[in-house]
Amino acid sequence: xxxxxxxETRPGETRVAATPExxxxxxxxxxxxxxxxxxxxxxxxxDADYADAGAKICPSAADAVQEADIILKVQAPSSEEMRVFxxxxxxxxxxxxxxxxxxxxxxxxxxxxxxxxxxxxRITRAQSMDVLSSQSxxxxxKAVIDAAAYYGRALPMMMTAAGTIAAAKVFVMGAGVAxxxxxxxxxxxxxxxxxxxxxxxxxxxVNSLGATFVTxxxxxxxxxETEGGYAKEMSDDFKKRQAEFVAGHIAKQDIVITTALIxxxxxxxxxxxxxxxxxxxxxxxxxxxVEAGGNVELARLGEAIETNGVTILGFANVPxxxxxxxxxxxxxxxxxxxxxxxxxxxxxxxxxxxxxxIKGVSLTRDGKVVHAAFEPEEA
Ligand code: NAD
Numbered sequence: 001x002x003x004x005x006x007x008e009t010r011p012g013e014t015r016v017a018a019t020p021e022x023x024x025x026x027x028x029x030x031x032x033x034x035x036x037x038x039x040x041x042x043x044x045x046x047d048a049d050y051a052d053a054g055a056k057i058c059p060s061a062a063d064a065v066q067e068a069d070i071i072l073k074v075q076a077p078s079s080e081e082m083r084v085f086x087x088x089x090x091x092x093x094x095x096x097x098x099x100x101x102x103x104x105x106x107x108x109x110x111x112x113x114x115x116x117x118x119x120x121x122r123i124t125r126a127q128s129m130d131v132l133s134s135q136s137x138x139x140x141x142k143a144v145i146d147a148a149a150y151y152g153r154a155l156p157m158m159m160t161a162a163g164t165i166a167a168a169k170v171f172v173m174g175a176g177v178a179x180x181x182x183x184x185x186x187x188x189x190x191x192x193x194x195x196x197x198x199x200x201x202x203x204x205x206v207n208s209l210g211a212t213f214v215t216x217x218x219x220x221x222x223x224x225e226t227e228g229g230y231a232k233e234m235s236d237d238f239k240k241r242q243a244e245f246v247a248g249h250i251a252k253q254d255i256v257i258t259t260a261l262i263x264x265x266x267x268x269x270x271x272x273x274x275x276x277x278x279x280x281x282x283x284x285x286x287x288x289x290v291e292a293g294g295n296v297e298l299a300r301l302g303e304a305i306e307t308n309g310v311t312i313l314g315f316a317n318v319p320x321x322x323x324x325x326x327x328x329x330x331x332x333x334x335x336x337x338x339x340x341x342x343x344x345x346x347x348x349x350x351x352x353x354x355x356x357x358i359k360g361v362s363l364t365r366d367g368k369v370v371h372a373a374f375e376p377e378e379a
Contacts, residue, residue, distance in 0.1 A: 001031040001342065001349055004068035005050075006061050007039040010075045012302075012316055014042035014323035015330060017072035017093065020053035022331040027054045029339060030347030036064040043323040065089070070349060072334060074327075076103055087111030087367075090349070092334055094118045094131060097363055097374065098264045099292075104374040107364040114363040115351070117333065119371070121360035122229050128336040129357070133177045134329035135319040140181030140259065142318050143286040144170070147255045148189060150284045150304065150311045156190025167192045171253040172211070173246070173270050173295060174260035175202040176231075178288055182257045183211045191255070196246070198224040198231050198238075198260075216245040230263050239268070246270060251278040258295035259288045264373065266293035273297050281309025290314040337361075 003026055005018040016039050018026070023033045033055040037047055047057045058064040062084040065071055071085065073093035085091070088111055095116040097104050107114040117131040127133075147170075148155055157167040170186040172179045172195040179195060183206060186193045193211035197203075200221040206213040215221060220238050224231055234242070250256055250271065256279075260268050267289035276285065276298055287299035298307055299314035306312075319326040341358070342349050351358045353365065363371045 001029070001070065001347055002068045003031050003033045003070045003072060003338075004058075004064040005033065005035045005039050005055070005072045006064060006077075006081070007036045007041075008074050009078060009081060012320065013075050014317075014320040015074045015327045016040040016043050016045060017074050017327075017331060017334060019043075019045055019328050019331040020049040020055075021328070022335040023050055023053040023055045025335050025339070029342050029344075031342075032056070034058050034064040034066075034068065036061050040327070043327040045324075045327070070338065074330065076100065079106065082106075082110060082112065085110060085112055089113070090115060090351070092117060092337070094135075094330075095363065097371075101374060104363050104369055104371070105376070108367055108369050111367050113351070113365050115358075115361045116363055116371075117330075117337070117361065119361045119363075120333075120337075121356055123356065126357050126360075129333050129340070131330055131333045134333055135326060136176065136178035136259075137181045138322050138326050138329070139288055139318040140178035140183075140257075141185045142321050143178070143257045143259075143288050143313075144182050144185040144189065144255075146313055146315065146318075146321075147257060147284045147286050150313065151255060152282050153254070155186070168254040169194070169252060170255045170257065171195065171249060173197075173256065173258040174289070175199075175206050175213075176259060176261070178259040179257070180205055180209065182259065183209045186255070186257075187211065194249070194253075196242075197221075198234055198242075199229075201225060201229075214245075214249060216241045228263075231260070233262055233265060233268070242270070243272070247275050247278065250275045253279065254283050256283070256285045257288065258286070260295050261289055261292055267295050269293075269295065269297060271296040276310050276312065277308050279308075279310045283309075284311045284313065286313045286315075288318060291316055 035050045035055040076095045090113045155168045158165040170191040175197040195206045203213045287296040289295045302316045
């Protein structure tokens with residue numbers, strides 16, 4: 001089995017899909033690994049680190065993918081990058097296919113077996129392969145650190161000889177993986193934290209972290225979770241009442257962190273311009289859903305803006321702002337996936353099409369689109 005690790009080409013992508021640690025592990029599986037020169041540079045892994053781990057360093061992507069069985073990426077490759085991919089190769093990455101549905105038939109046309117790590121089913125067996133969790137967890141942490149950096153005050157209550165500083169009030173909207181980590185981080189920094197979500201299960205998790213759960217309608221929340229554990233889109237009535245409730249709560253907050261996502265749909269709009277205007281000057285908002293359309297009306301992708309004294313952070317690729325840790329966890333997620341489907345005797349990767357994990361992540365196979373969400377409609 002030959003594995004190729006490519007340097008990311010998207011502007012601002014700092015992560016890498018394999019680390020020297022996982023290169024060693026692949027060799028332990030009997031694989032060989034080629035790494036494009038500079039692939040780990042932005043995450044502080046040098047070519048020498050990869051070479052020491054046993055990888056072959058290649059001067060270009062075209063060299064790295066020569067005779068590769070599997071290509072590892074963080075982001076989906078551009079059509080330019082795909083020119084050097086051979087038919088039959090397996091591509092593993094965070095392919096964001098809902099945001100770019102045209103890429104799926106393109107993989108099929110090129111004979112690339114595309115496996116989307118971001119489609120990993122949320123089942124116990126796949127927990128160690130769950131890239132959305134590993135990356136969201138870091139994003140939730142970094143959102144609080146970013147907010148604290150822009151907030152012109154301290155987060156914890158401080159009693160000093162010169163007087164007392166009140167603790168900051170932090171409100172987290174969406175208490176999934178990122179939101180729960182944001183709550184835990186804000187609590188560690190001494191803030192007074194409240195949170196909301198539409199899923200009923202989130203209430204207990206929020207409370208267990210020492211934050212207050214706030215909601216407009218607990219009964220409606222009992223219907224809001226899919227079998228896969230994700231949120232459904234809520235009714236217009238719920239959204240209206242949620243907005244009224246949120247407006248009152250937000251006006252009292254110092255920092256608001258929004259993380260709400262609905263798979264395959266634009267992010268729900270939770271904070272409008274009036275709500276932002278209701279906040280005190282010096283407050284900070286972080287929209288972690290900005291790449292999915294944004295929870296905050298005024299947030300701008302990739303920008304930190306200020307309006308009426310309120311800072312709104314819409315940084316792109318927040319996990320990539322912690323490139324070394326994000327890469328380490330992502331690389332381990334991929335290794336765990338590959339190792340689970342590698343035959344220990346032959347050392348070959350076999351993606352059993354009947355396996356629930358393979359069914360979940362496979363977009364294309366043998367030149368055909370195989371994922372139900374992207375299958376062409378019958379003529
Ligand atoms: P996500 O990133 O899809 O969404 C973030 C959060 O936003 C979710 O909690 C969602 O309920 C919430 N949300 C959506 N619409 C909202 C709205 N209008 N208002 C407020 N909040 C809203 O979610 P996620 O972080 O990937 O987690 C989803 C669930 O999956 C969680 O229950 C998590 O614990 C679970 N999970 C399970 C596994 C596993 O079993 N292997 C792994 C990871 C996550």
